[in-house]
Amino acid sequence: MRTVPVGDRGLLVELASGEEAQALHAELLRRRAAGLLSVREIVPAARTVLLDGLDDLERLAAELTAADVPAAPPHARDVVELPVRYDGPDLADVAAHWRVPEHEVARIHAATEFTVAFCGFAPGFGYLTGLPPQHEVPRRTTPRTSVPAGAVALAGPYTGVYPRSSPGGWQLIGTTDAVLWDHARVPAALLSPGARVRFVPVGDA
Numbered sequence: 001m002r003t004v005p006v007g008d009r010g011l012l013v014e015l016a017s018g019e020e021a022q023a024l025h026a027e028l029l030r031r032r033a034a035g036l037l038s039v040r041e042i043v044p045a046a047r048t049v050l051l052d053g054l055d056d057l058e059r060l061a062a063e064l065t066a067a068d069v070p071a072a073p074p075h076a077r078d079v080v081e082l083p084v085r086y087d088g089p090d091l092a093d094v095a096a097h098w099r100v101p102e103h104e105v106a107r108i109h110a111a112t113e114f115t116v117a118f119c120g121f122a123p124g125f126g127y128l129t130g131l132p133p134q135h136e137v138p139r140r141t142t143p144r145t146s147v148p149a150g151a152v153a154l155a156g157p158y159t160g161v162y163p164r165s166s167p168g169g170w171q172l173i174g175t176t177d178a179v180l181w182d183h184a185r186v187p188a189a190l191l192s193p194g195a196r197v198r199f200v201p202v203g204d205a
Contacts, residue, residue: 001013001014001015001016001020001024001064001065001069002014002065003061003064003065005057005061006050006052008057009052009053009054009055009057010050010051010052010053010054010057011050011051011054011057011060011061011064012048012049012050012051013048013049013050013051013064014047014048015047015048015049016047017047018046018047018117018129018157020047020069021044021045021046021047021048021049021117021118022044022115022117022129022194023069024044024049024064024069025042025044025049025193025194026194027069028042028049028051029042029194037060038054038055038056039051039052039053039054039055040052040053041053043118044117044118044193045118045120046117046118046127078196079113079196079197079198080190080191080195080196080197080198081197081198081199081200082152082161082176082178082197082198082199082200083176083177083178083199083200083201083202084110084152084174084175084176084199084200084201084202085174085175085176085201085202085203086102086105086106086109086110086173086174086201087174087175087203088151088152088153088171088172088173088174088175089172090140090153090171090172090173091105091106091172091173091174093171094137094154094171094173097137097138098134098135098137105173106173106174106201108131108135109131109159109173109174109199110198110199110200110201112130112131112198112199113130113196113197113198114128114129114130114131114159114196114197114198114199115128115129115130115194115195115196115197116128116191116192116193116194116195116197117129117158117193118193119189119191119192119193121160122162122163122164122166122181123163123181123188123189124163124164124180124181124188124189124190124191125160125161125162125163125180126160126161126180126189126191126192126193126195126197127158127160128158128159128160128191128197129157129158129159130159131154131157131159133157136156136157137154137155137156137171138155138156139155139156139169139170139171140169140170140171142169143167143168143169144167144168144169145167146165146166146167147162147165147166147167147168147170147172148162148165148175149162149163149164149165149180150162150175150176150177150178150180151168151170151172151174151175152172152173152174152175152176152199153168153170153171153172153173154170154171154173155169155170155171159199161176161178161180161191162180163179163180163181164181174199176199178190
């Protein structure tokens, strides 16, 4: 673990893995909820956690450097279920990479409980972890100039759902009608870091 000051009241914590970042994020949220940490924002990423608006930057940096971060506690939050049609144009390519039939890609993906590790790229886009390492897939060699909203996609260790139409290089395996981002909704994002997610097949999937 390494800490890097960011401005006068910010701290970037660098960790060795995504699992450590998720565990630290959970621990910092616990401390804030218990009144043990005064901070305005806690923002997780792939292997970092950014804290902004700290009251005592130096003390927390020393504590985090010296302390072991406990494992993330069992998730108590309800599972967010996303209906999905496994009809993506890259389904056959993913099946070939996994060396399974196409219907097995749908079965494996739908049987997995995912966790939102962090959010980014676009408002409402969550990076979901949960698939085992043997099911990681590379990004497309040539990104698409336009991926439709609701596309369920894979890249590396992550699953994601495009909240709006945008360019993208992820492998598209399905489609959902769930609204990932709605500025009129509170909260606007359907998914947030730490959320548990399951994909529920619909239609002919």
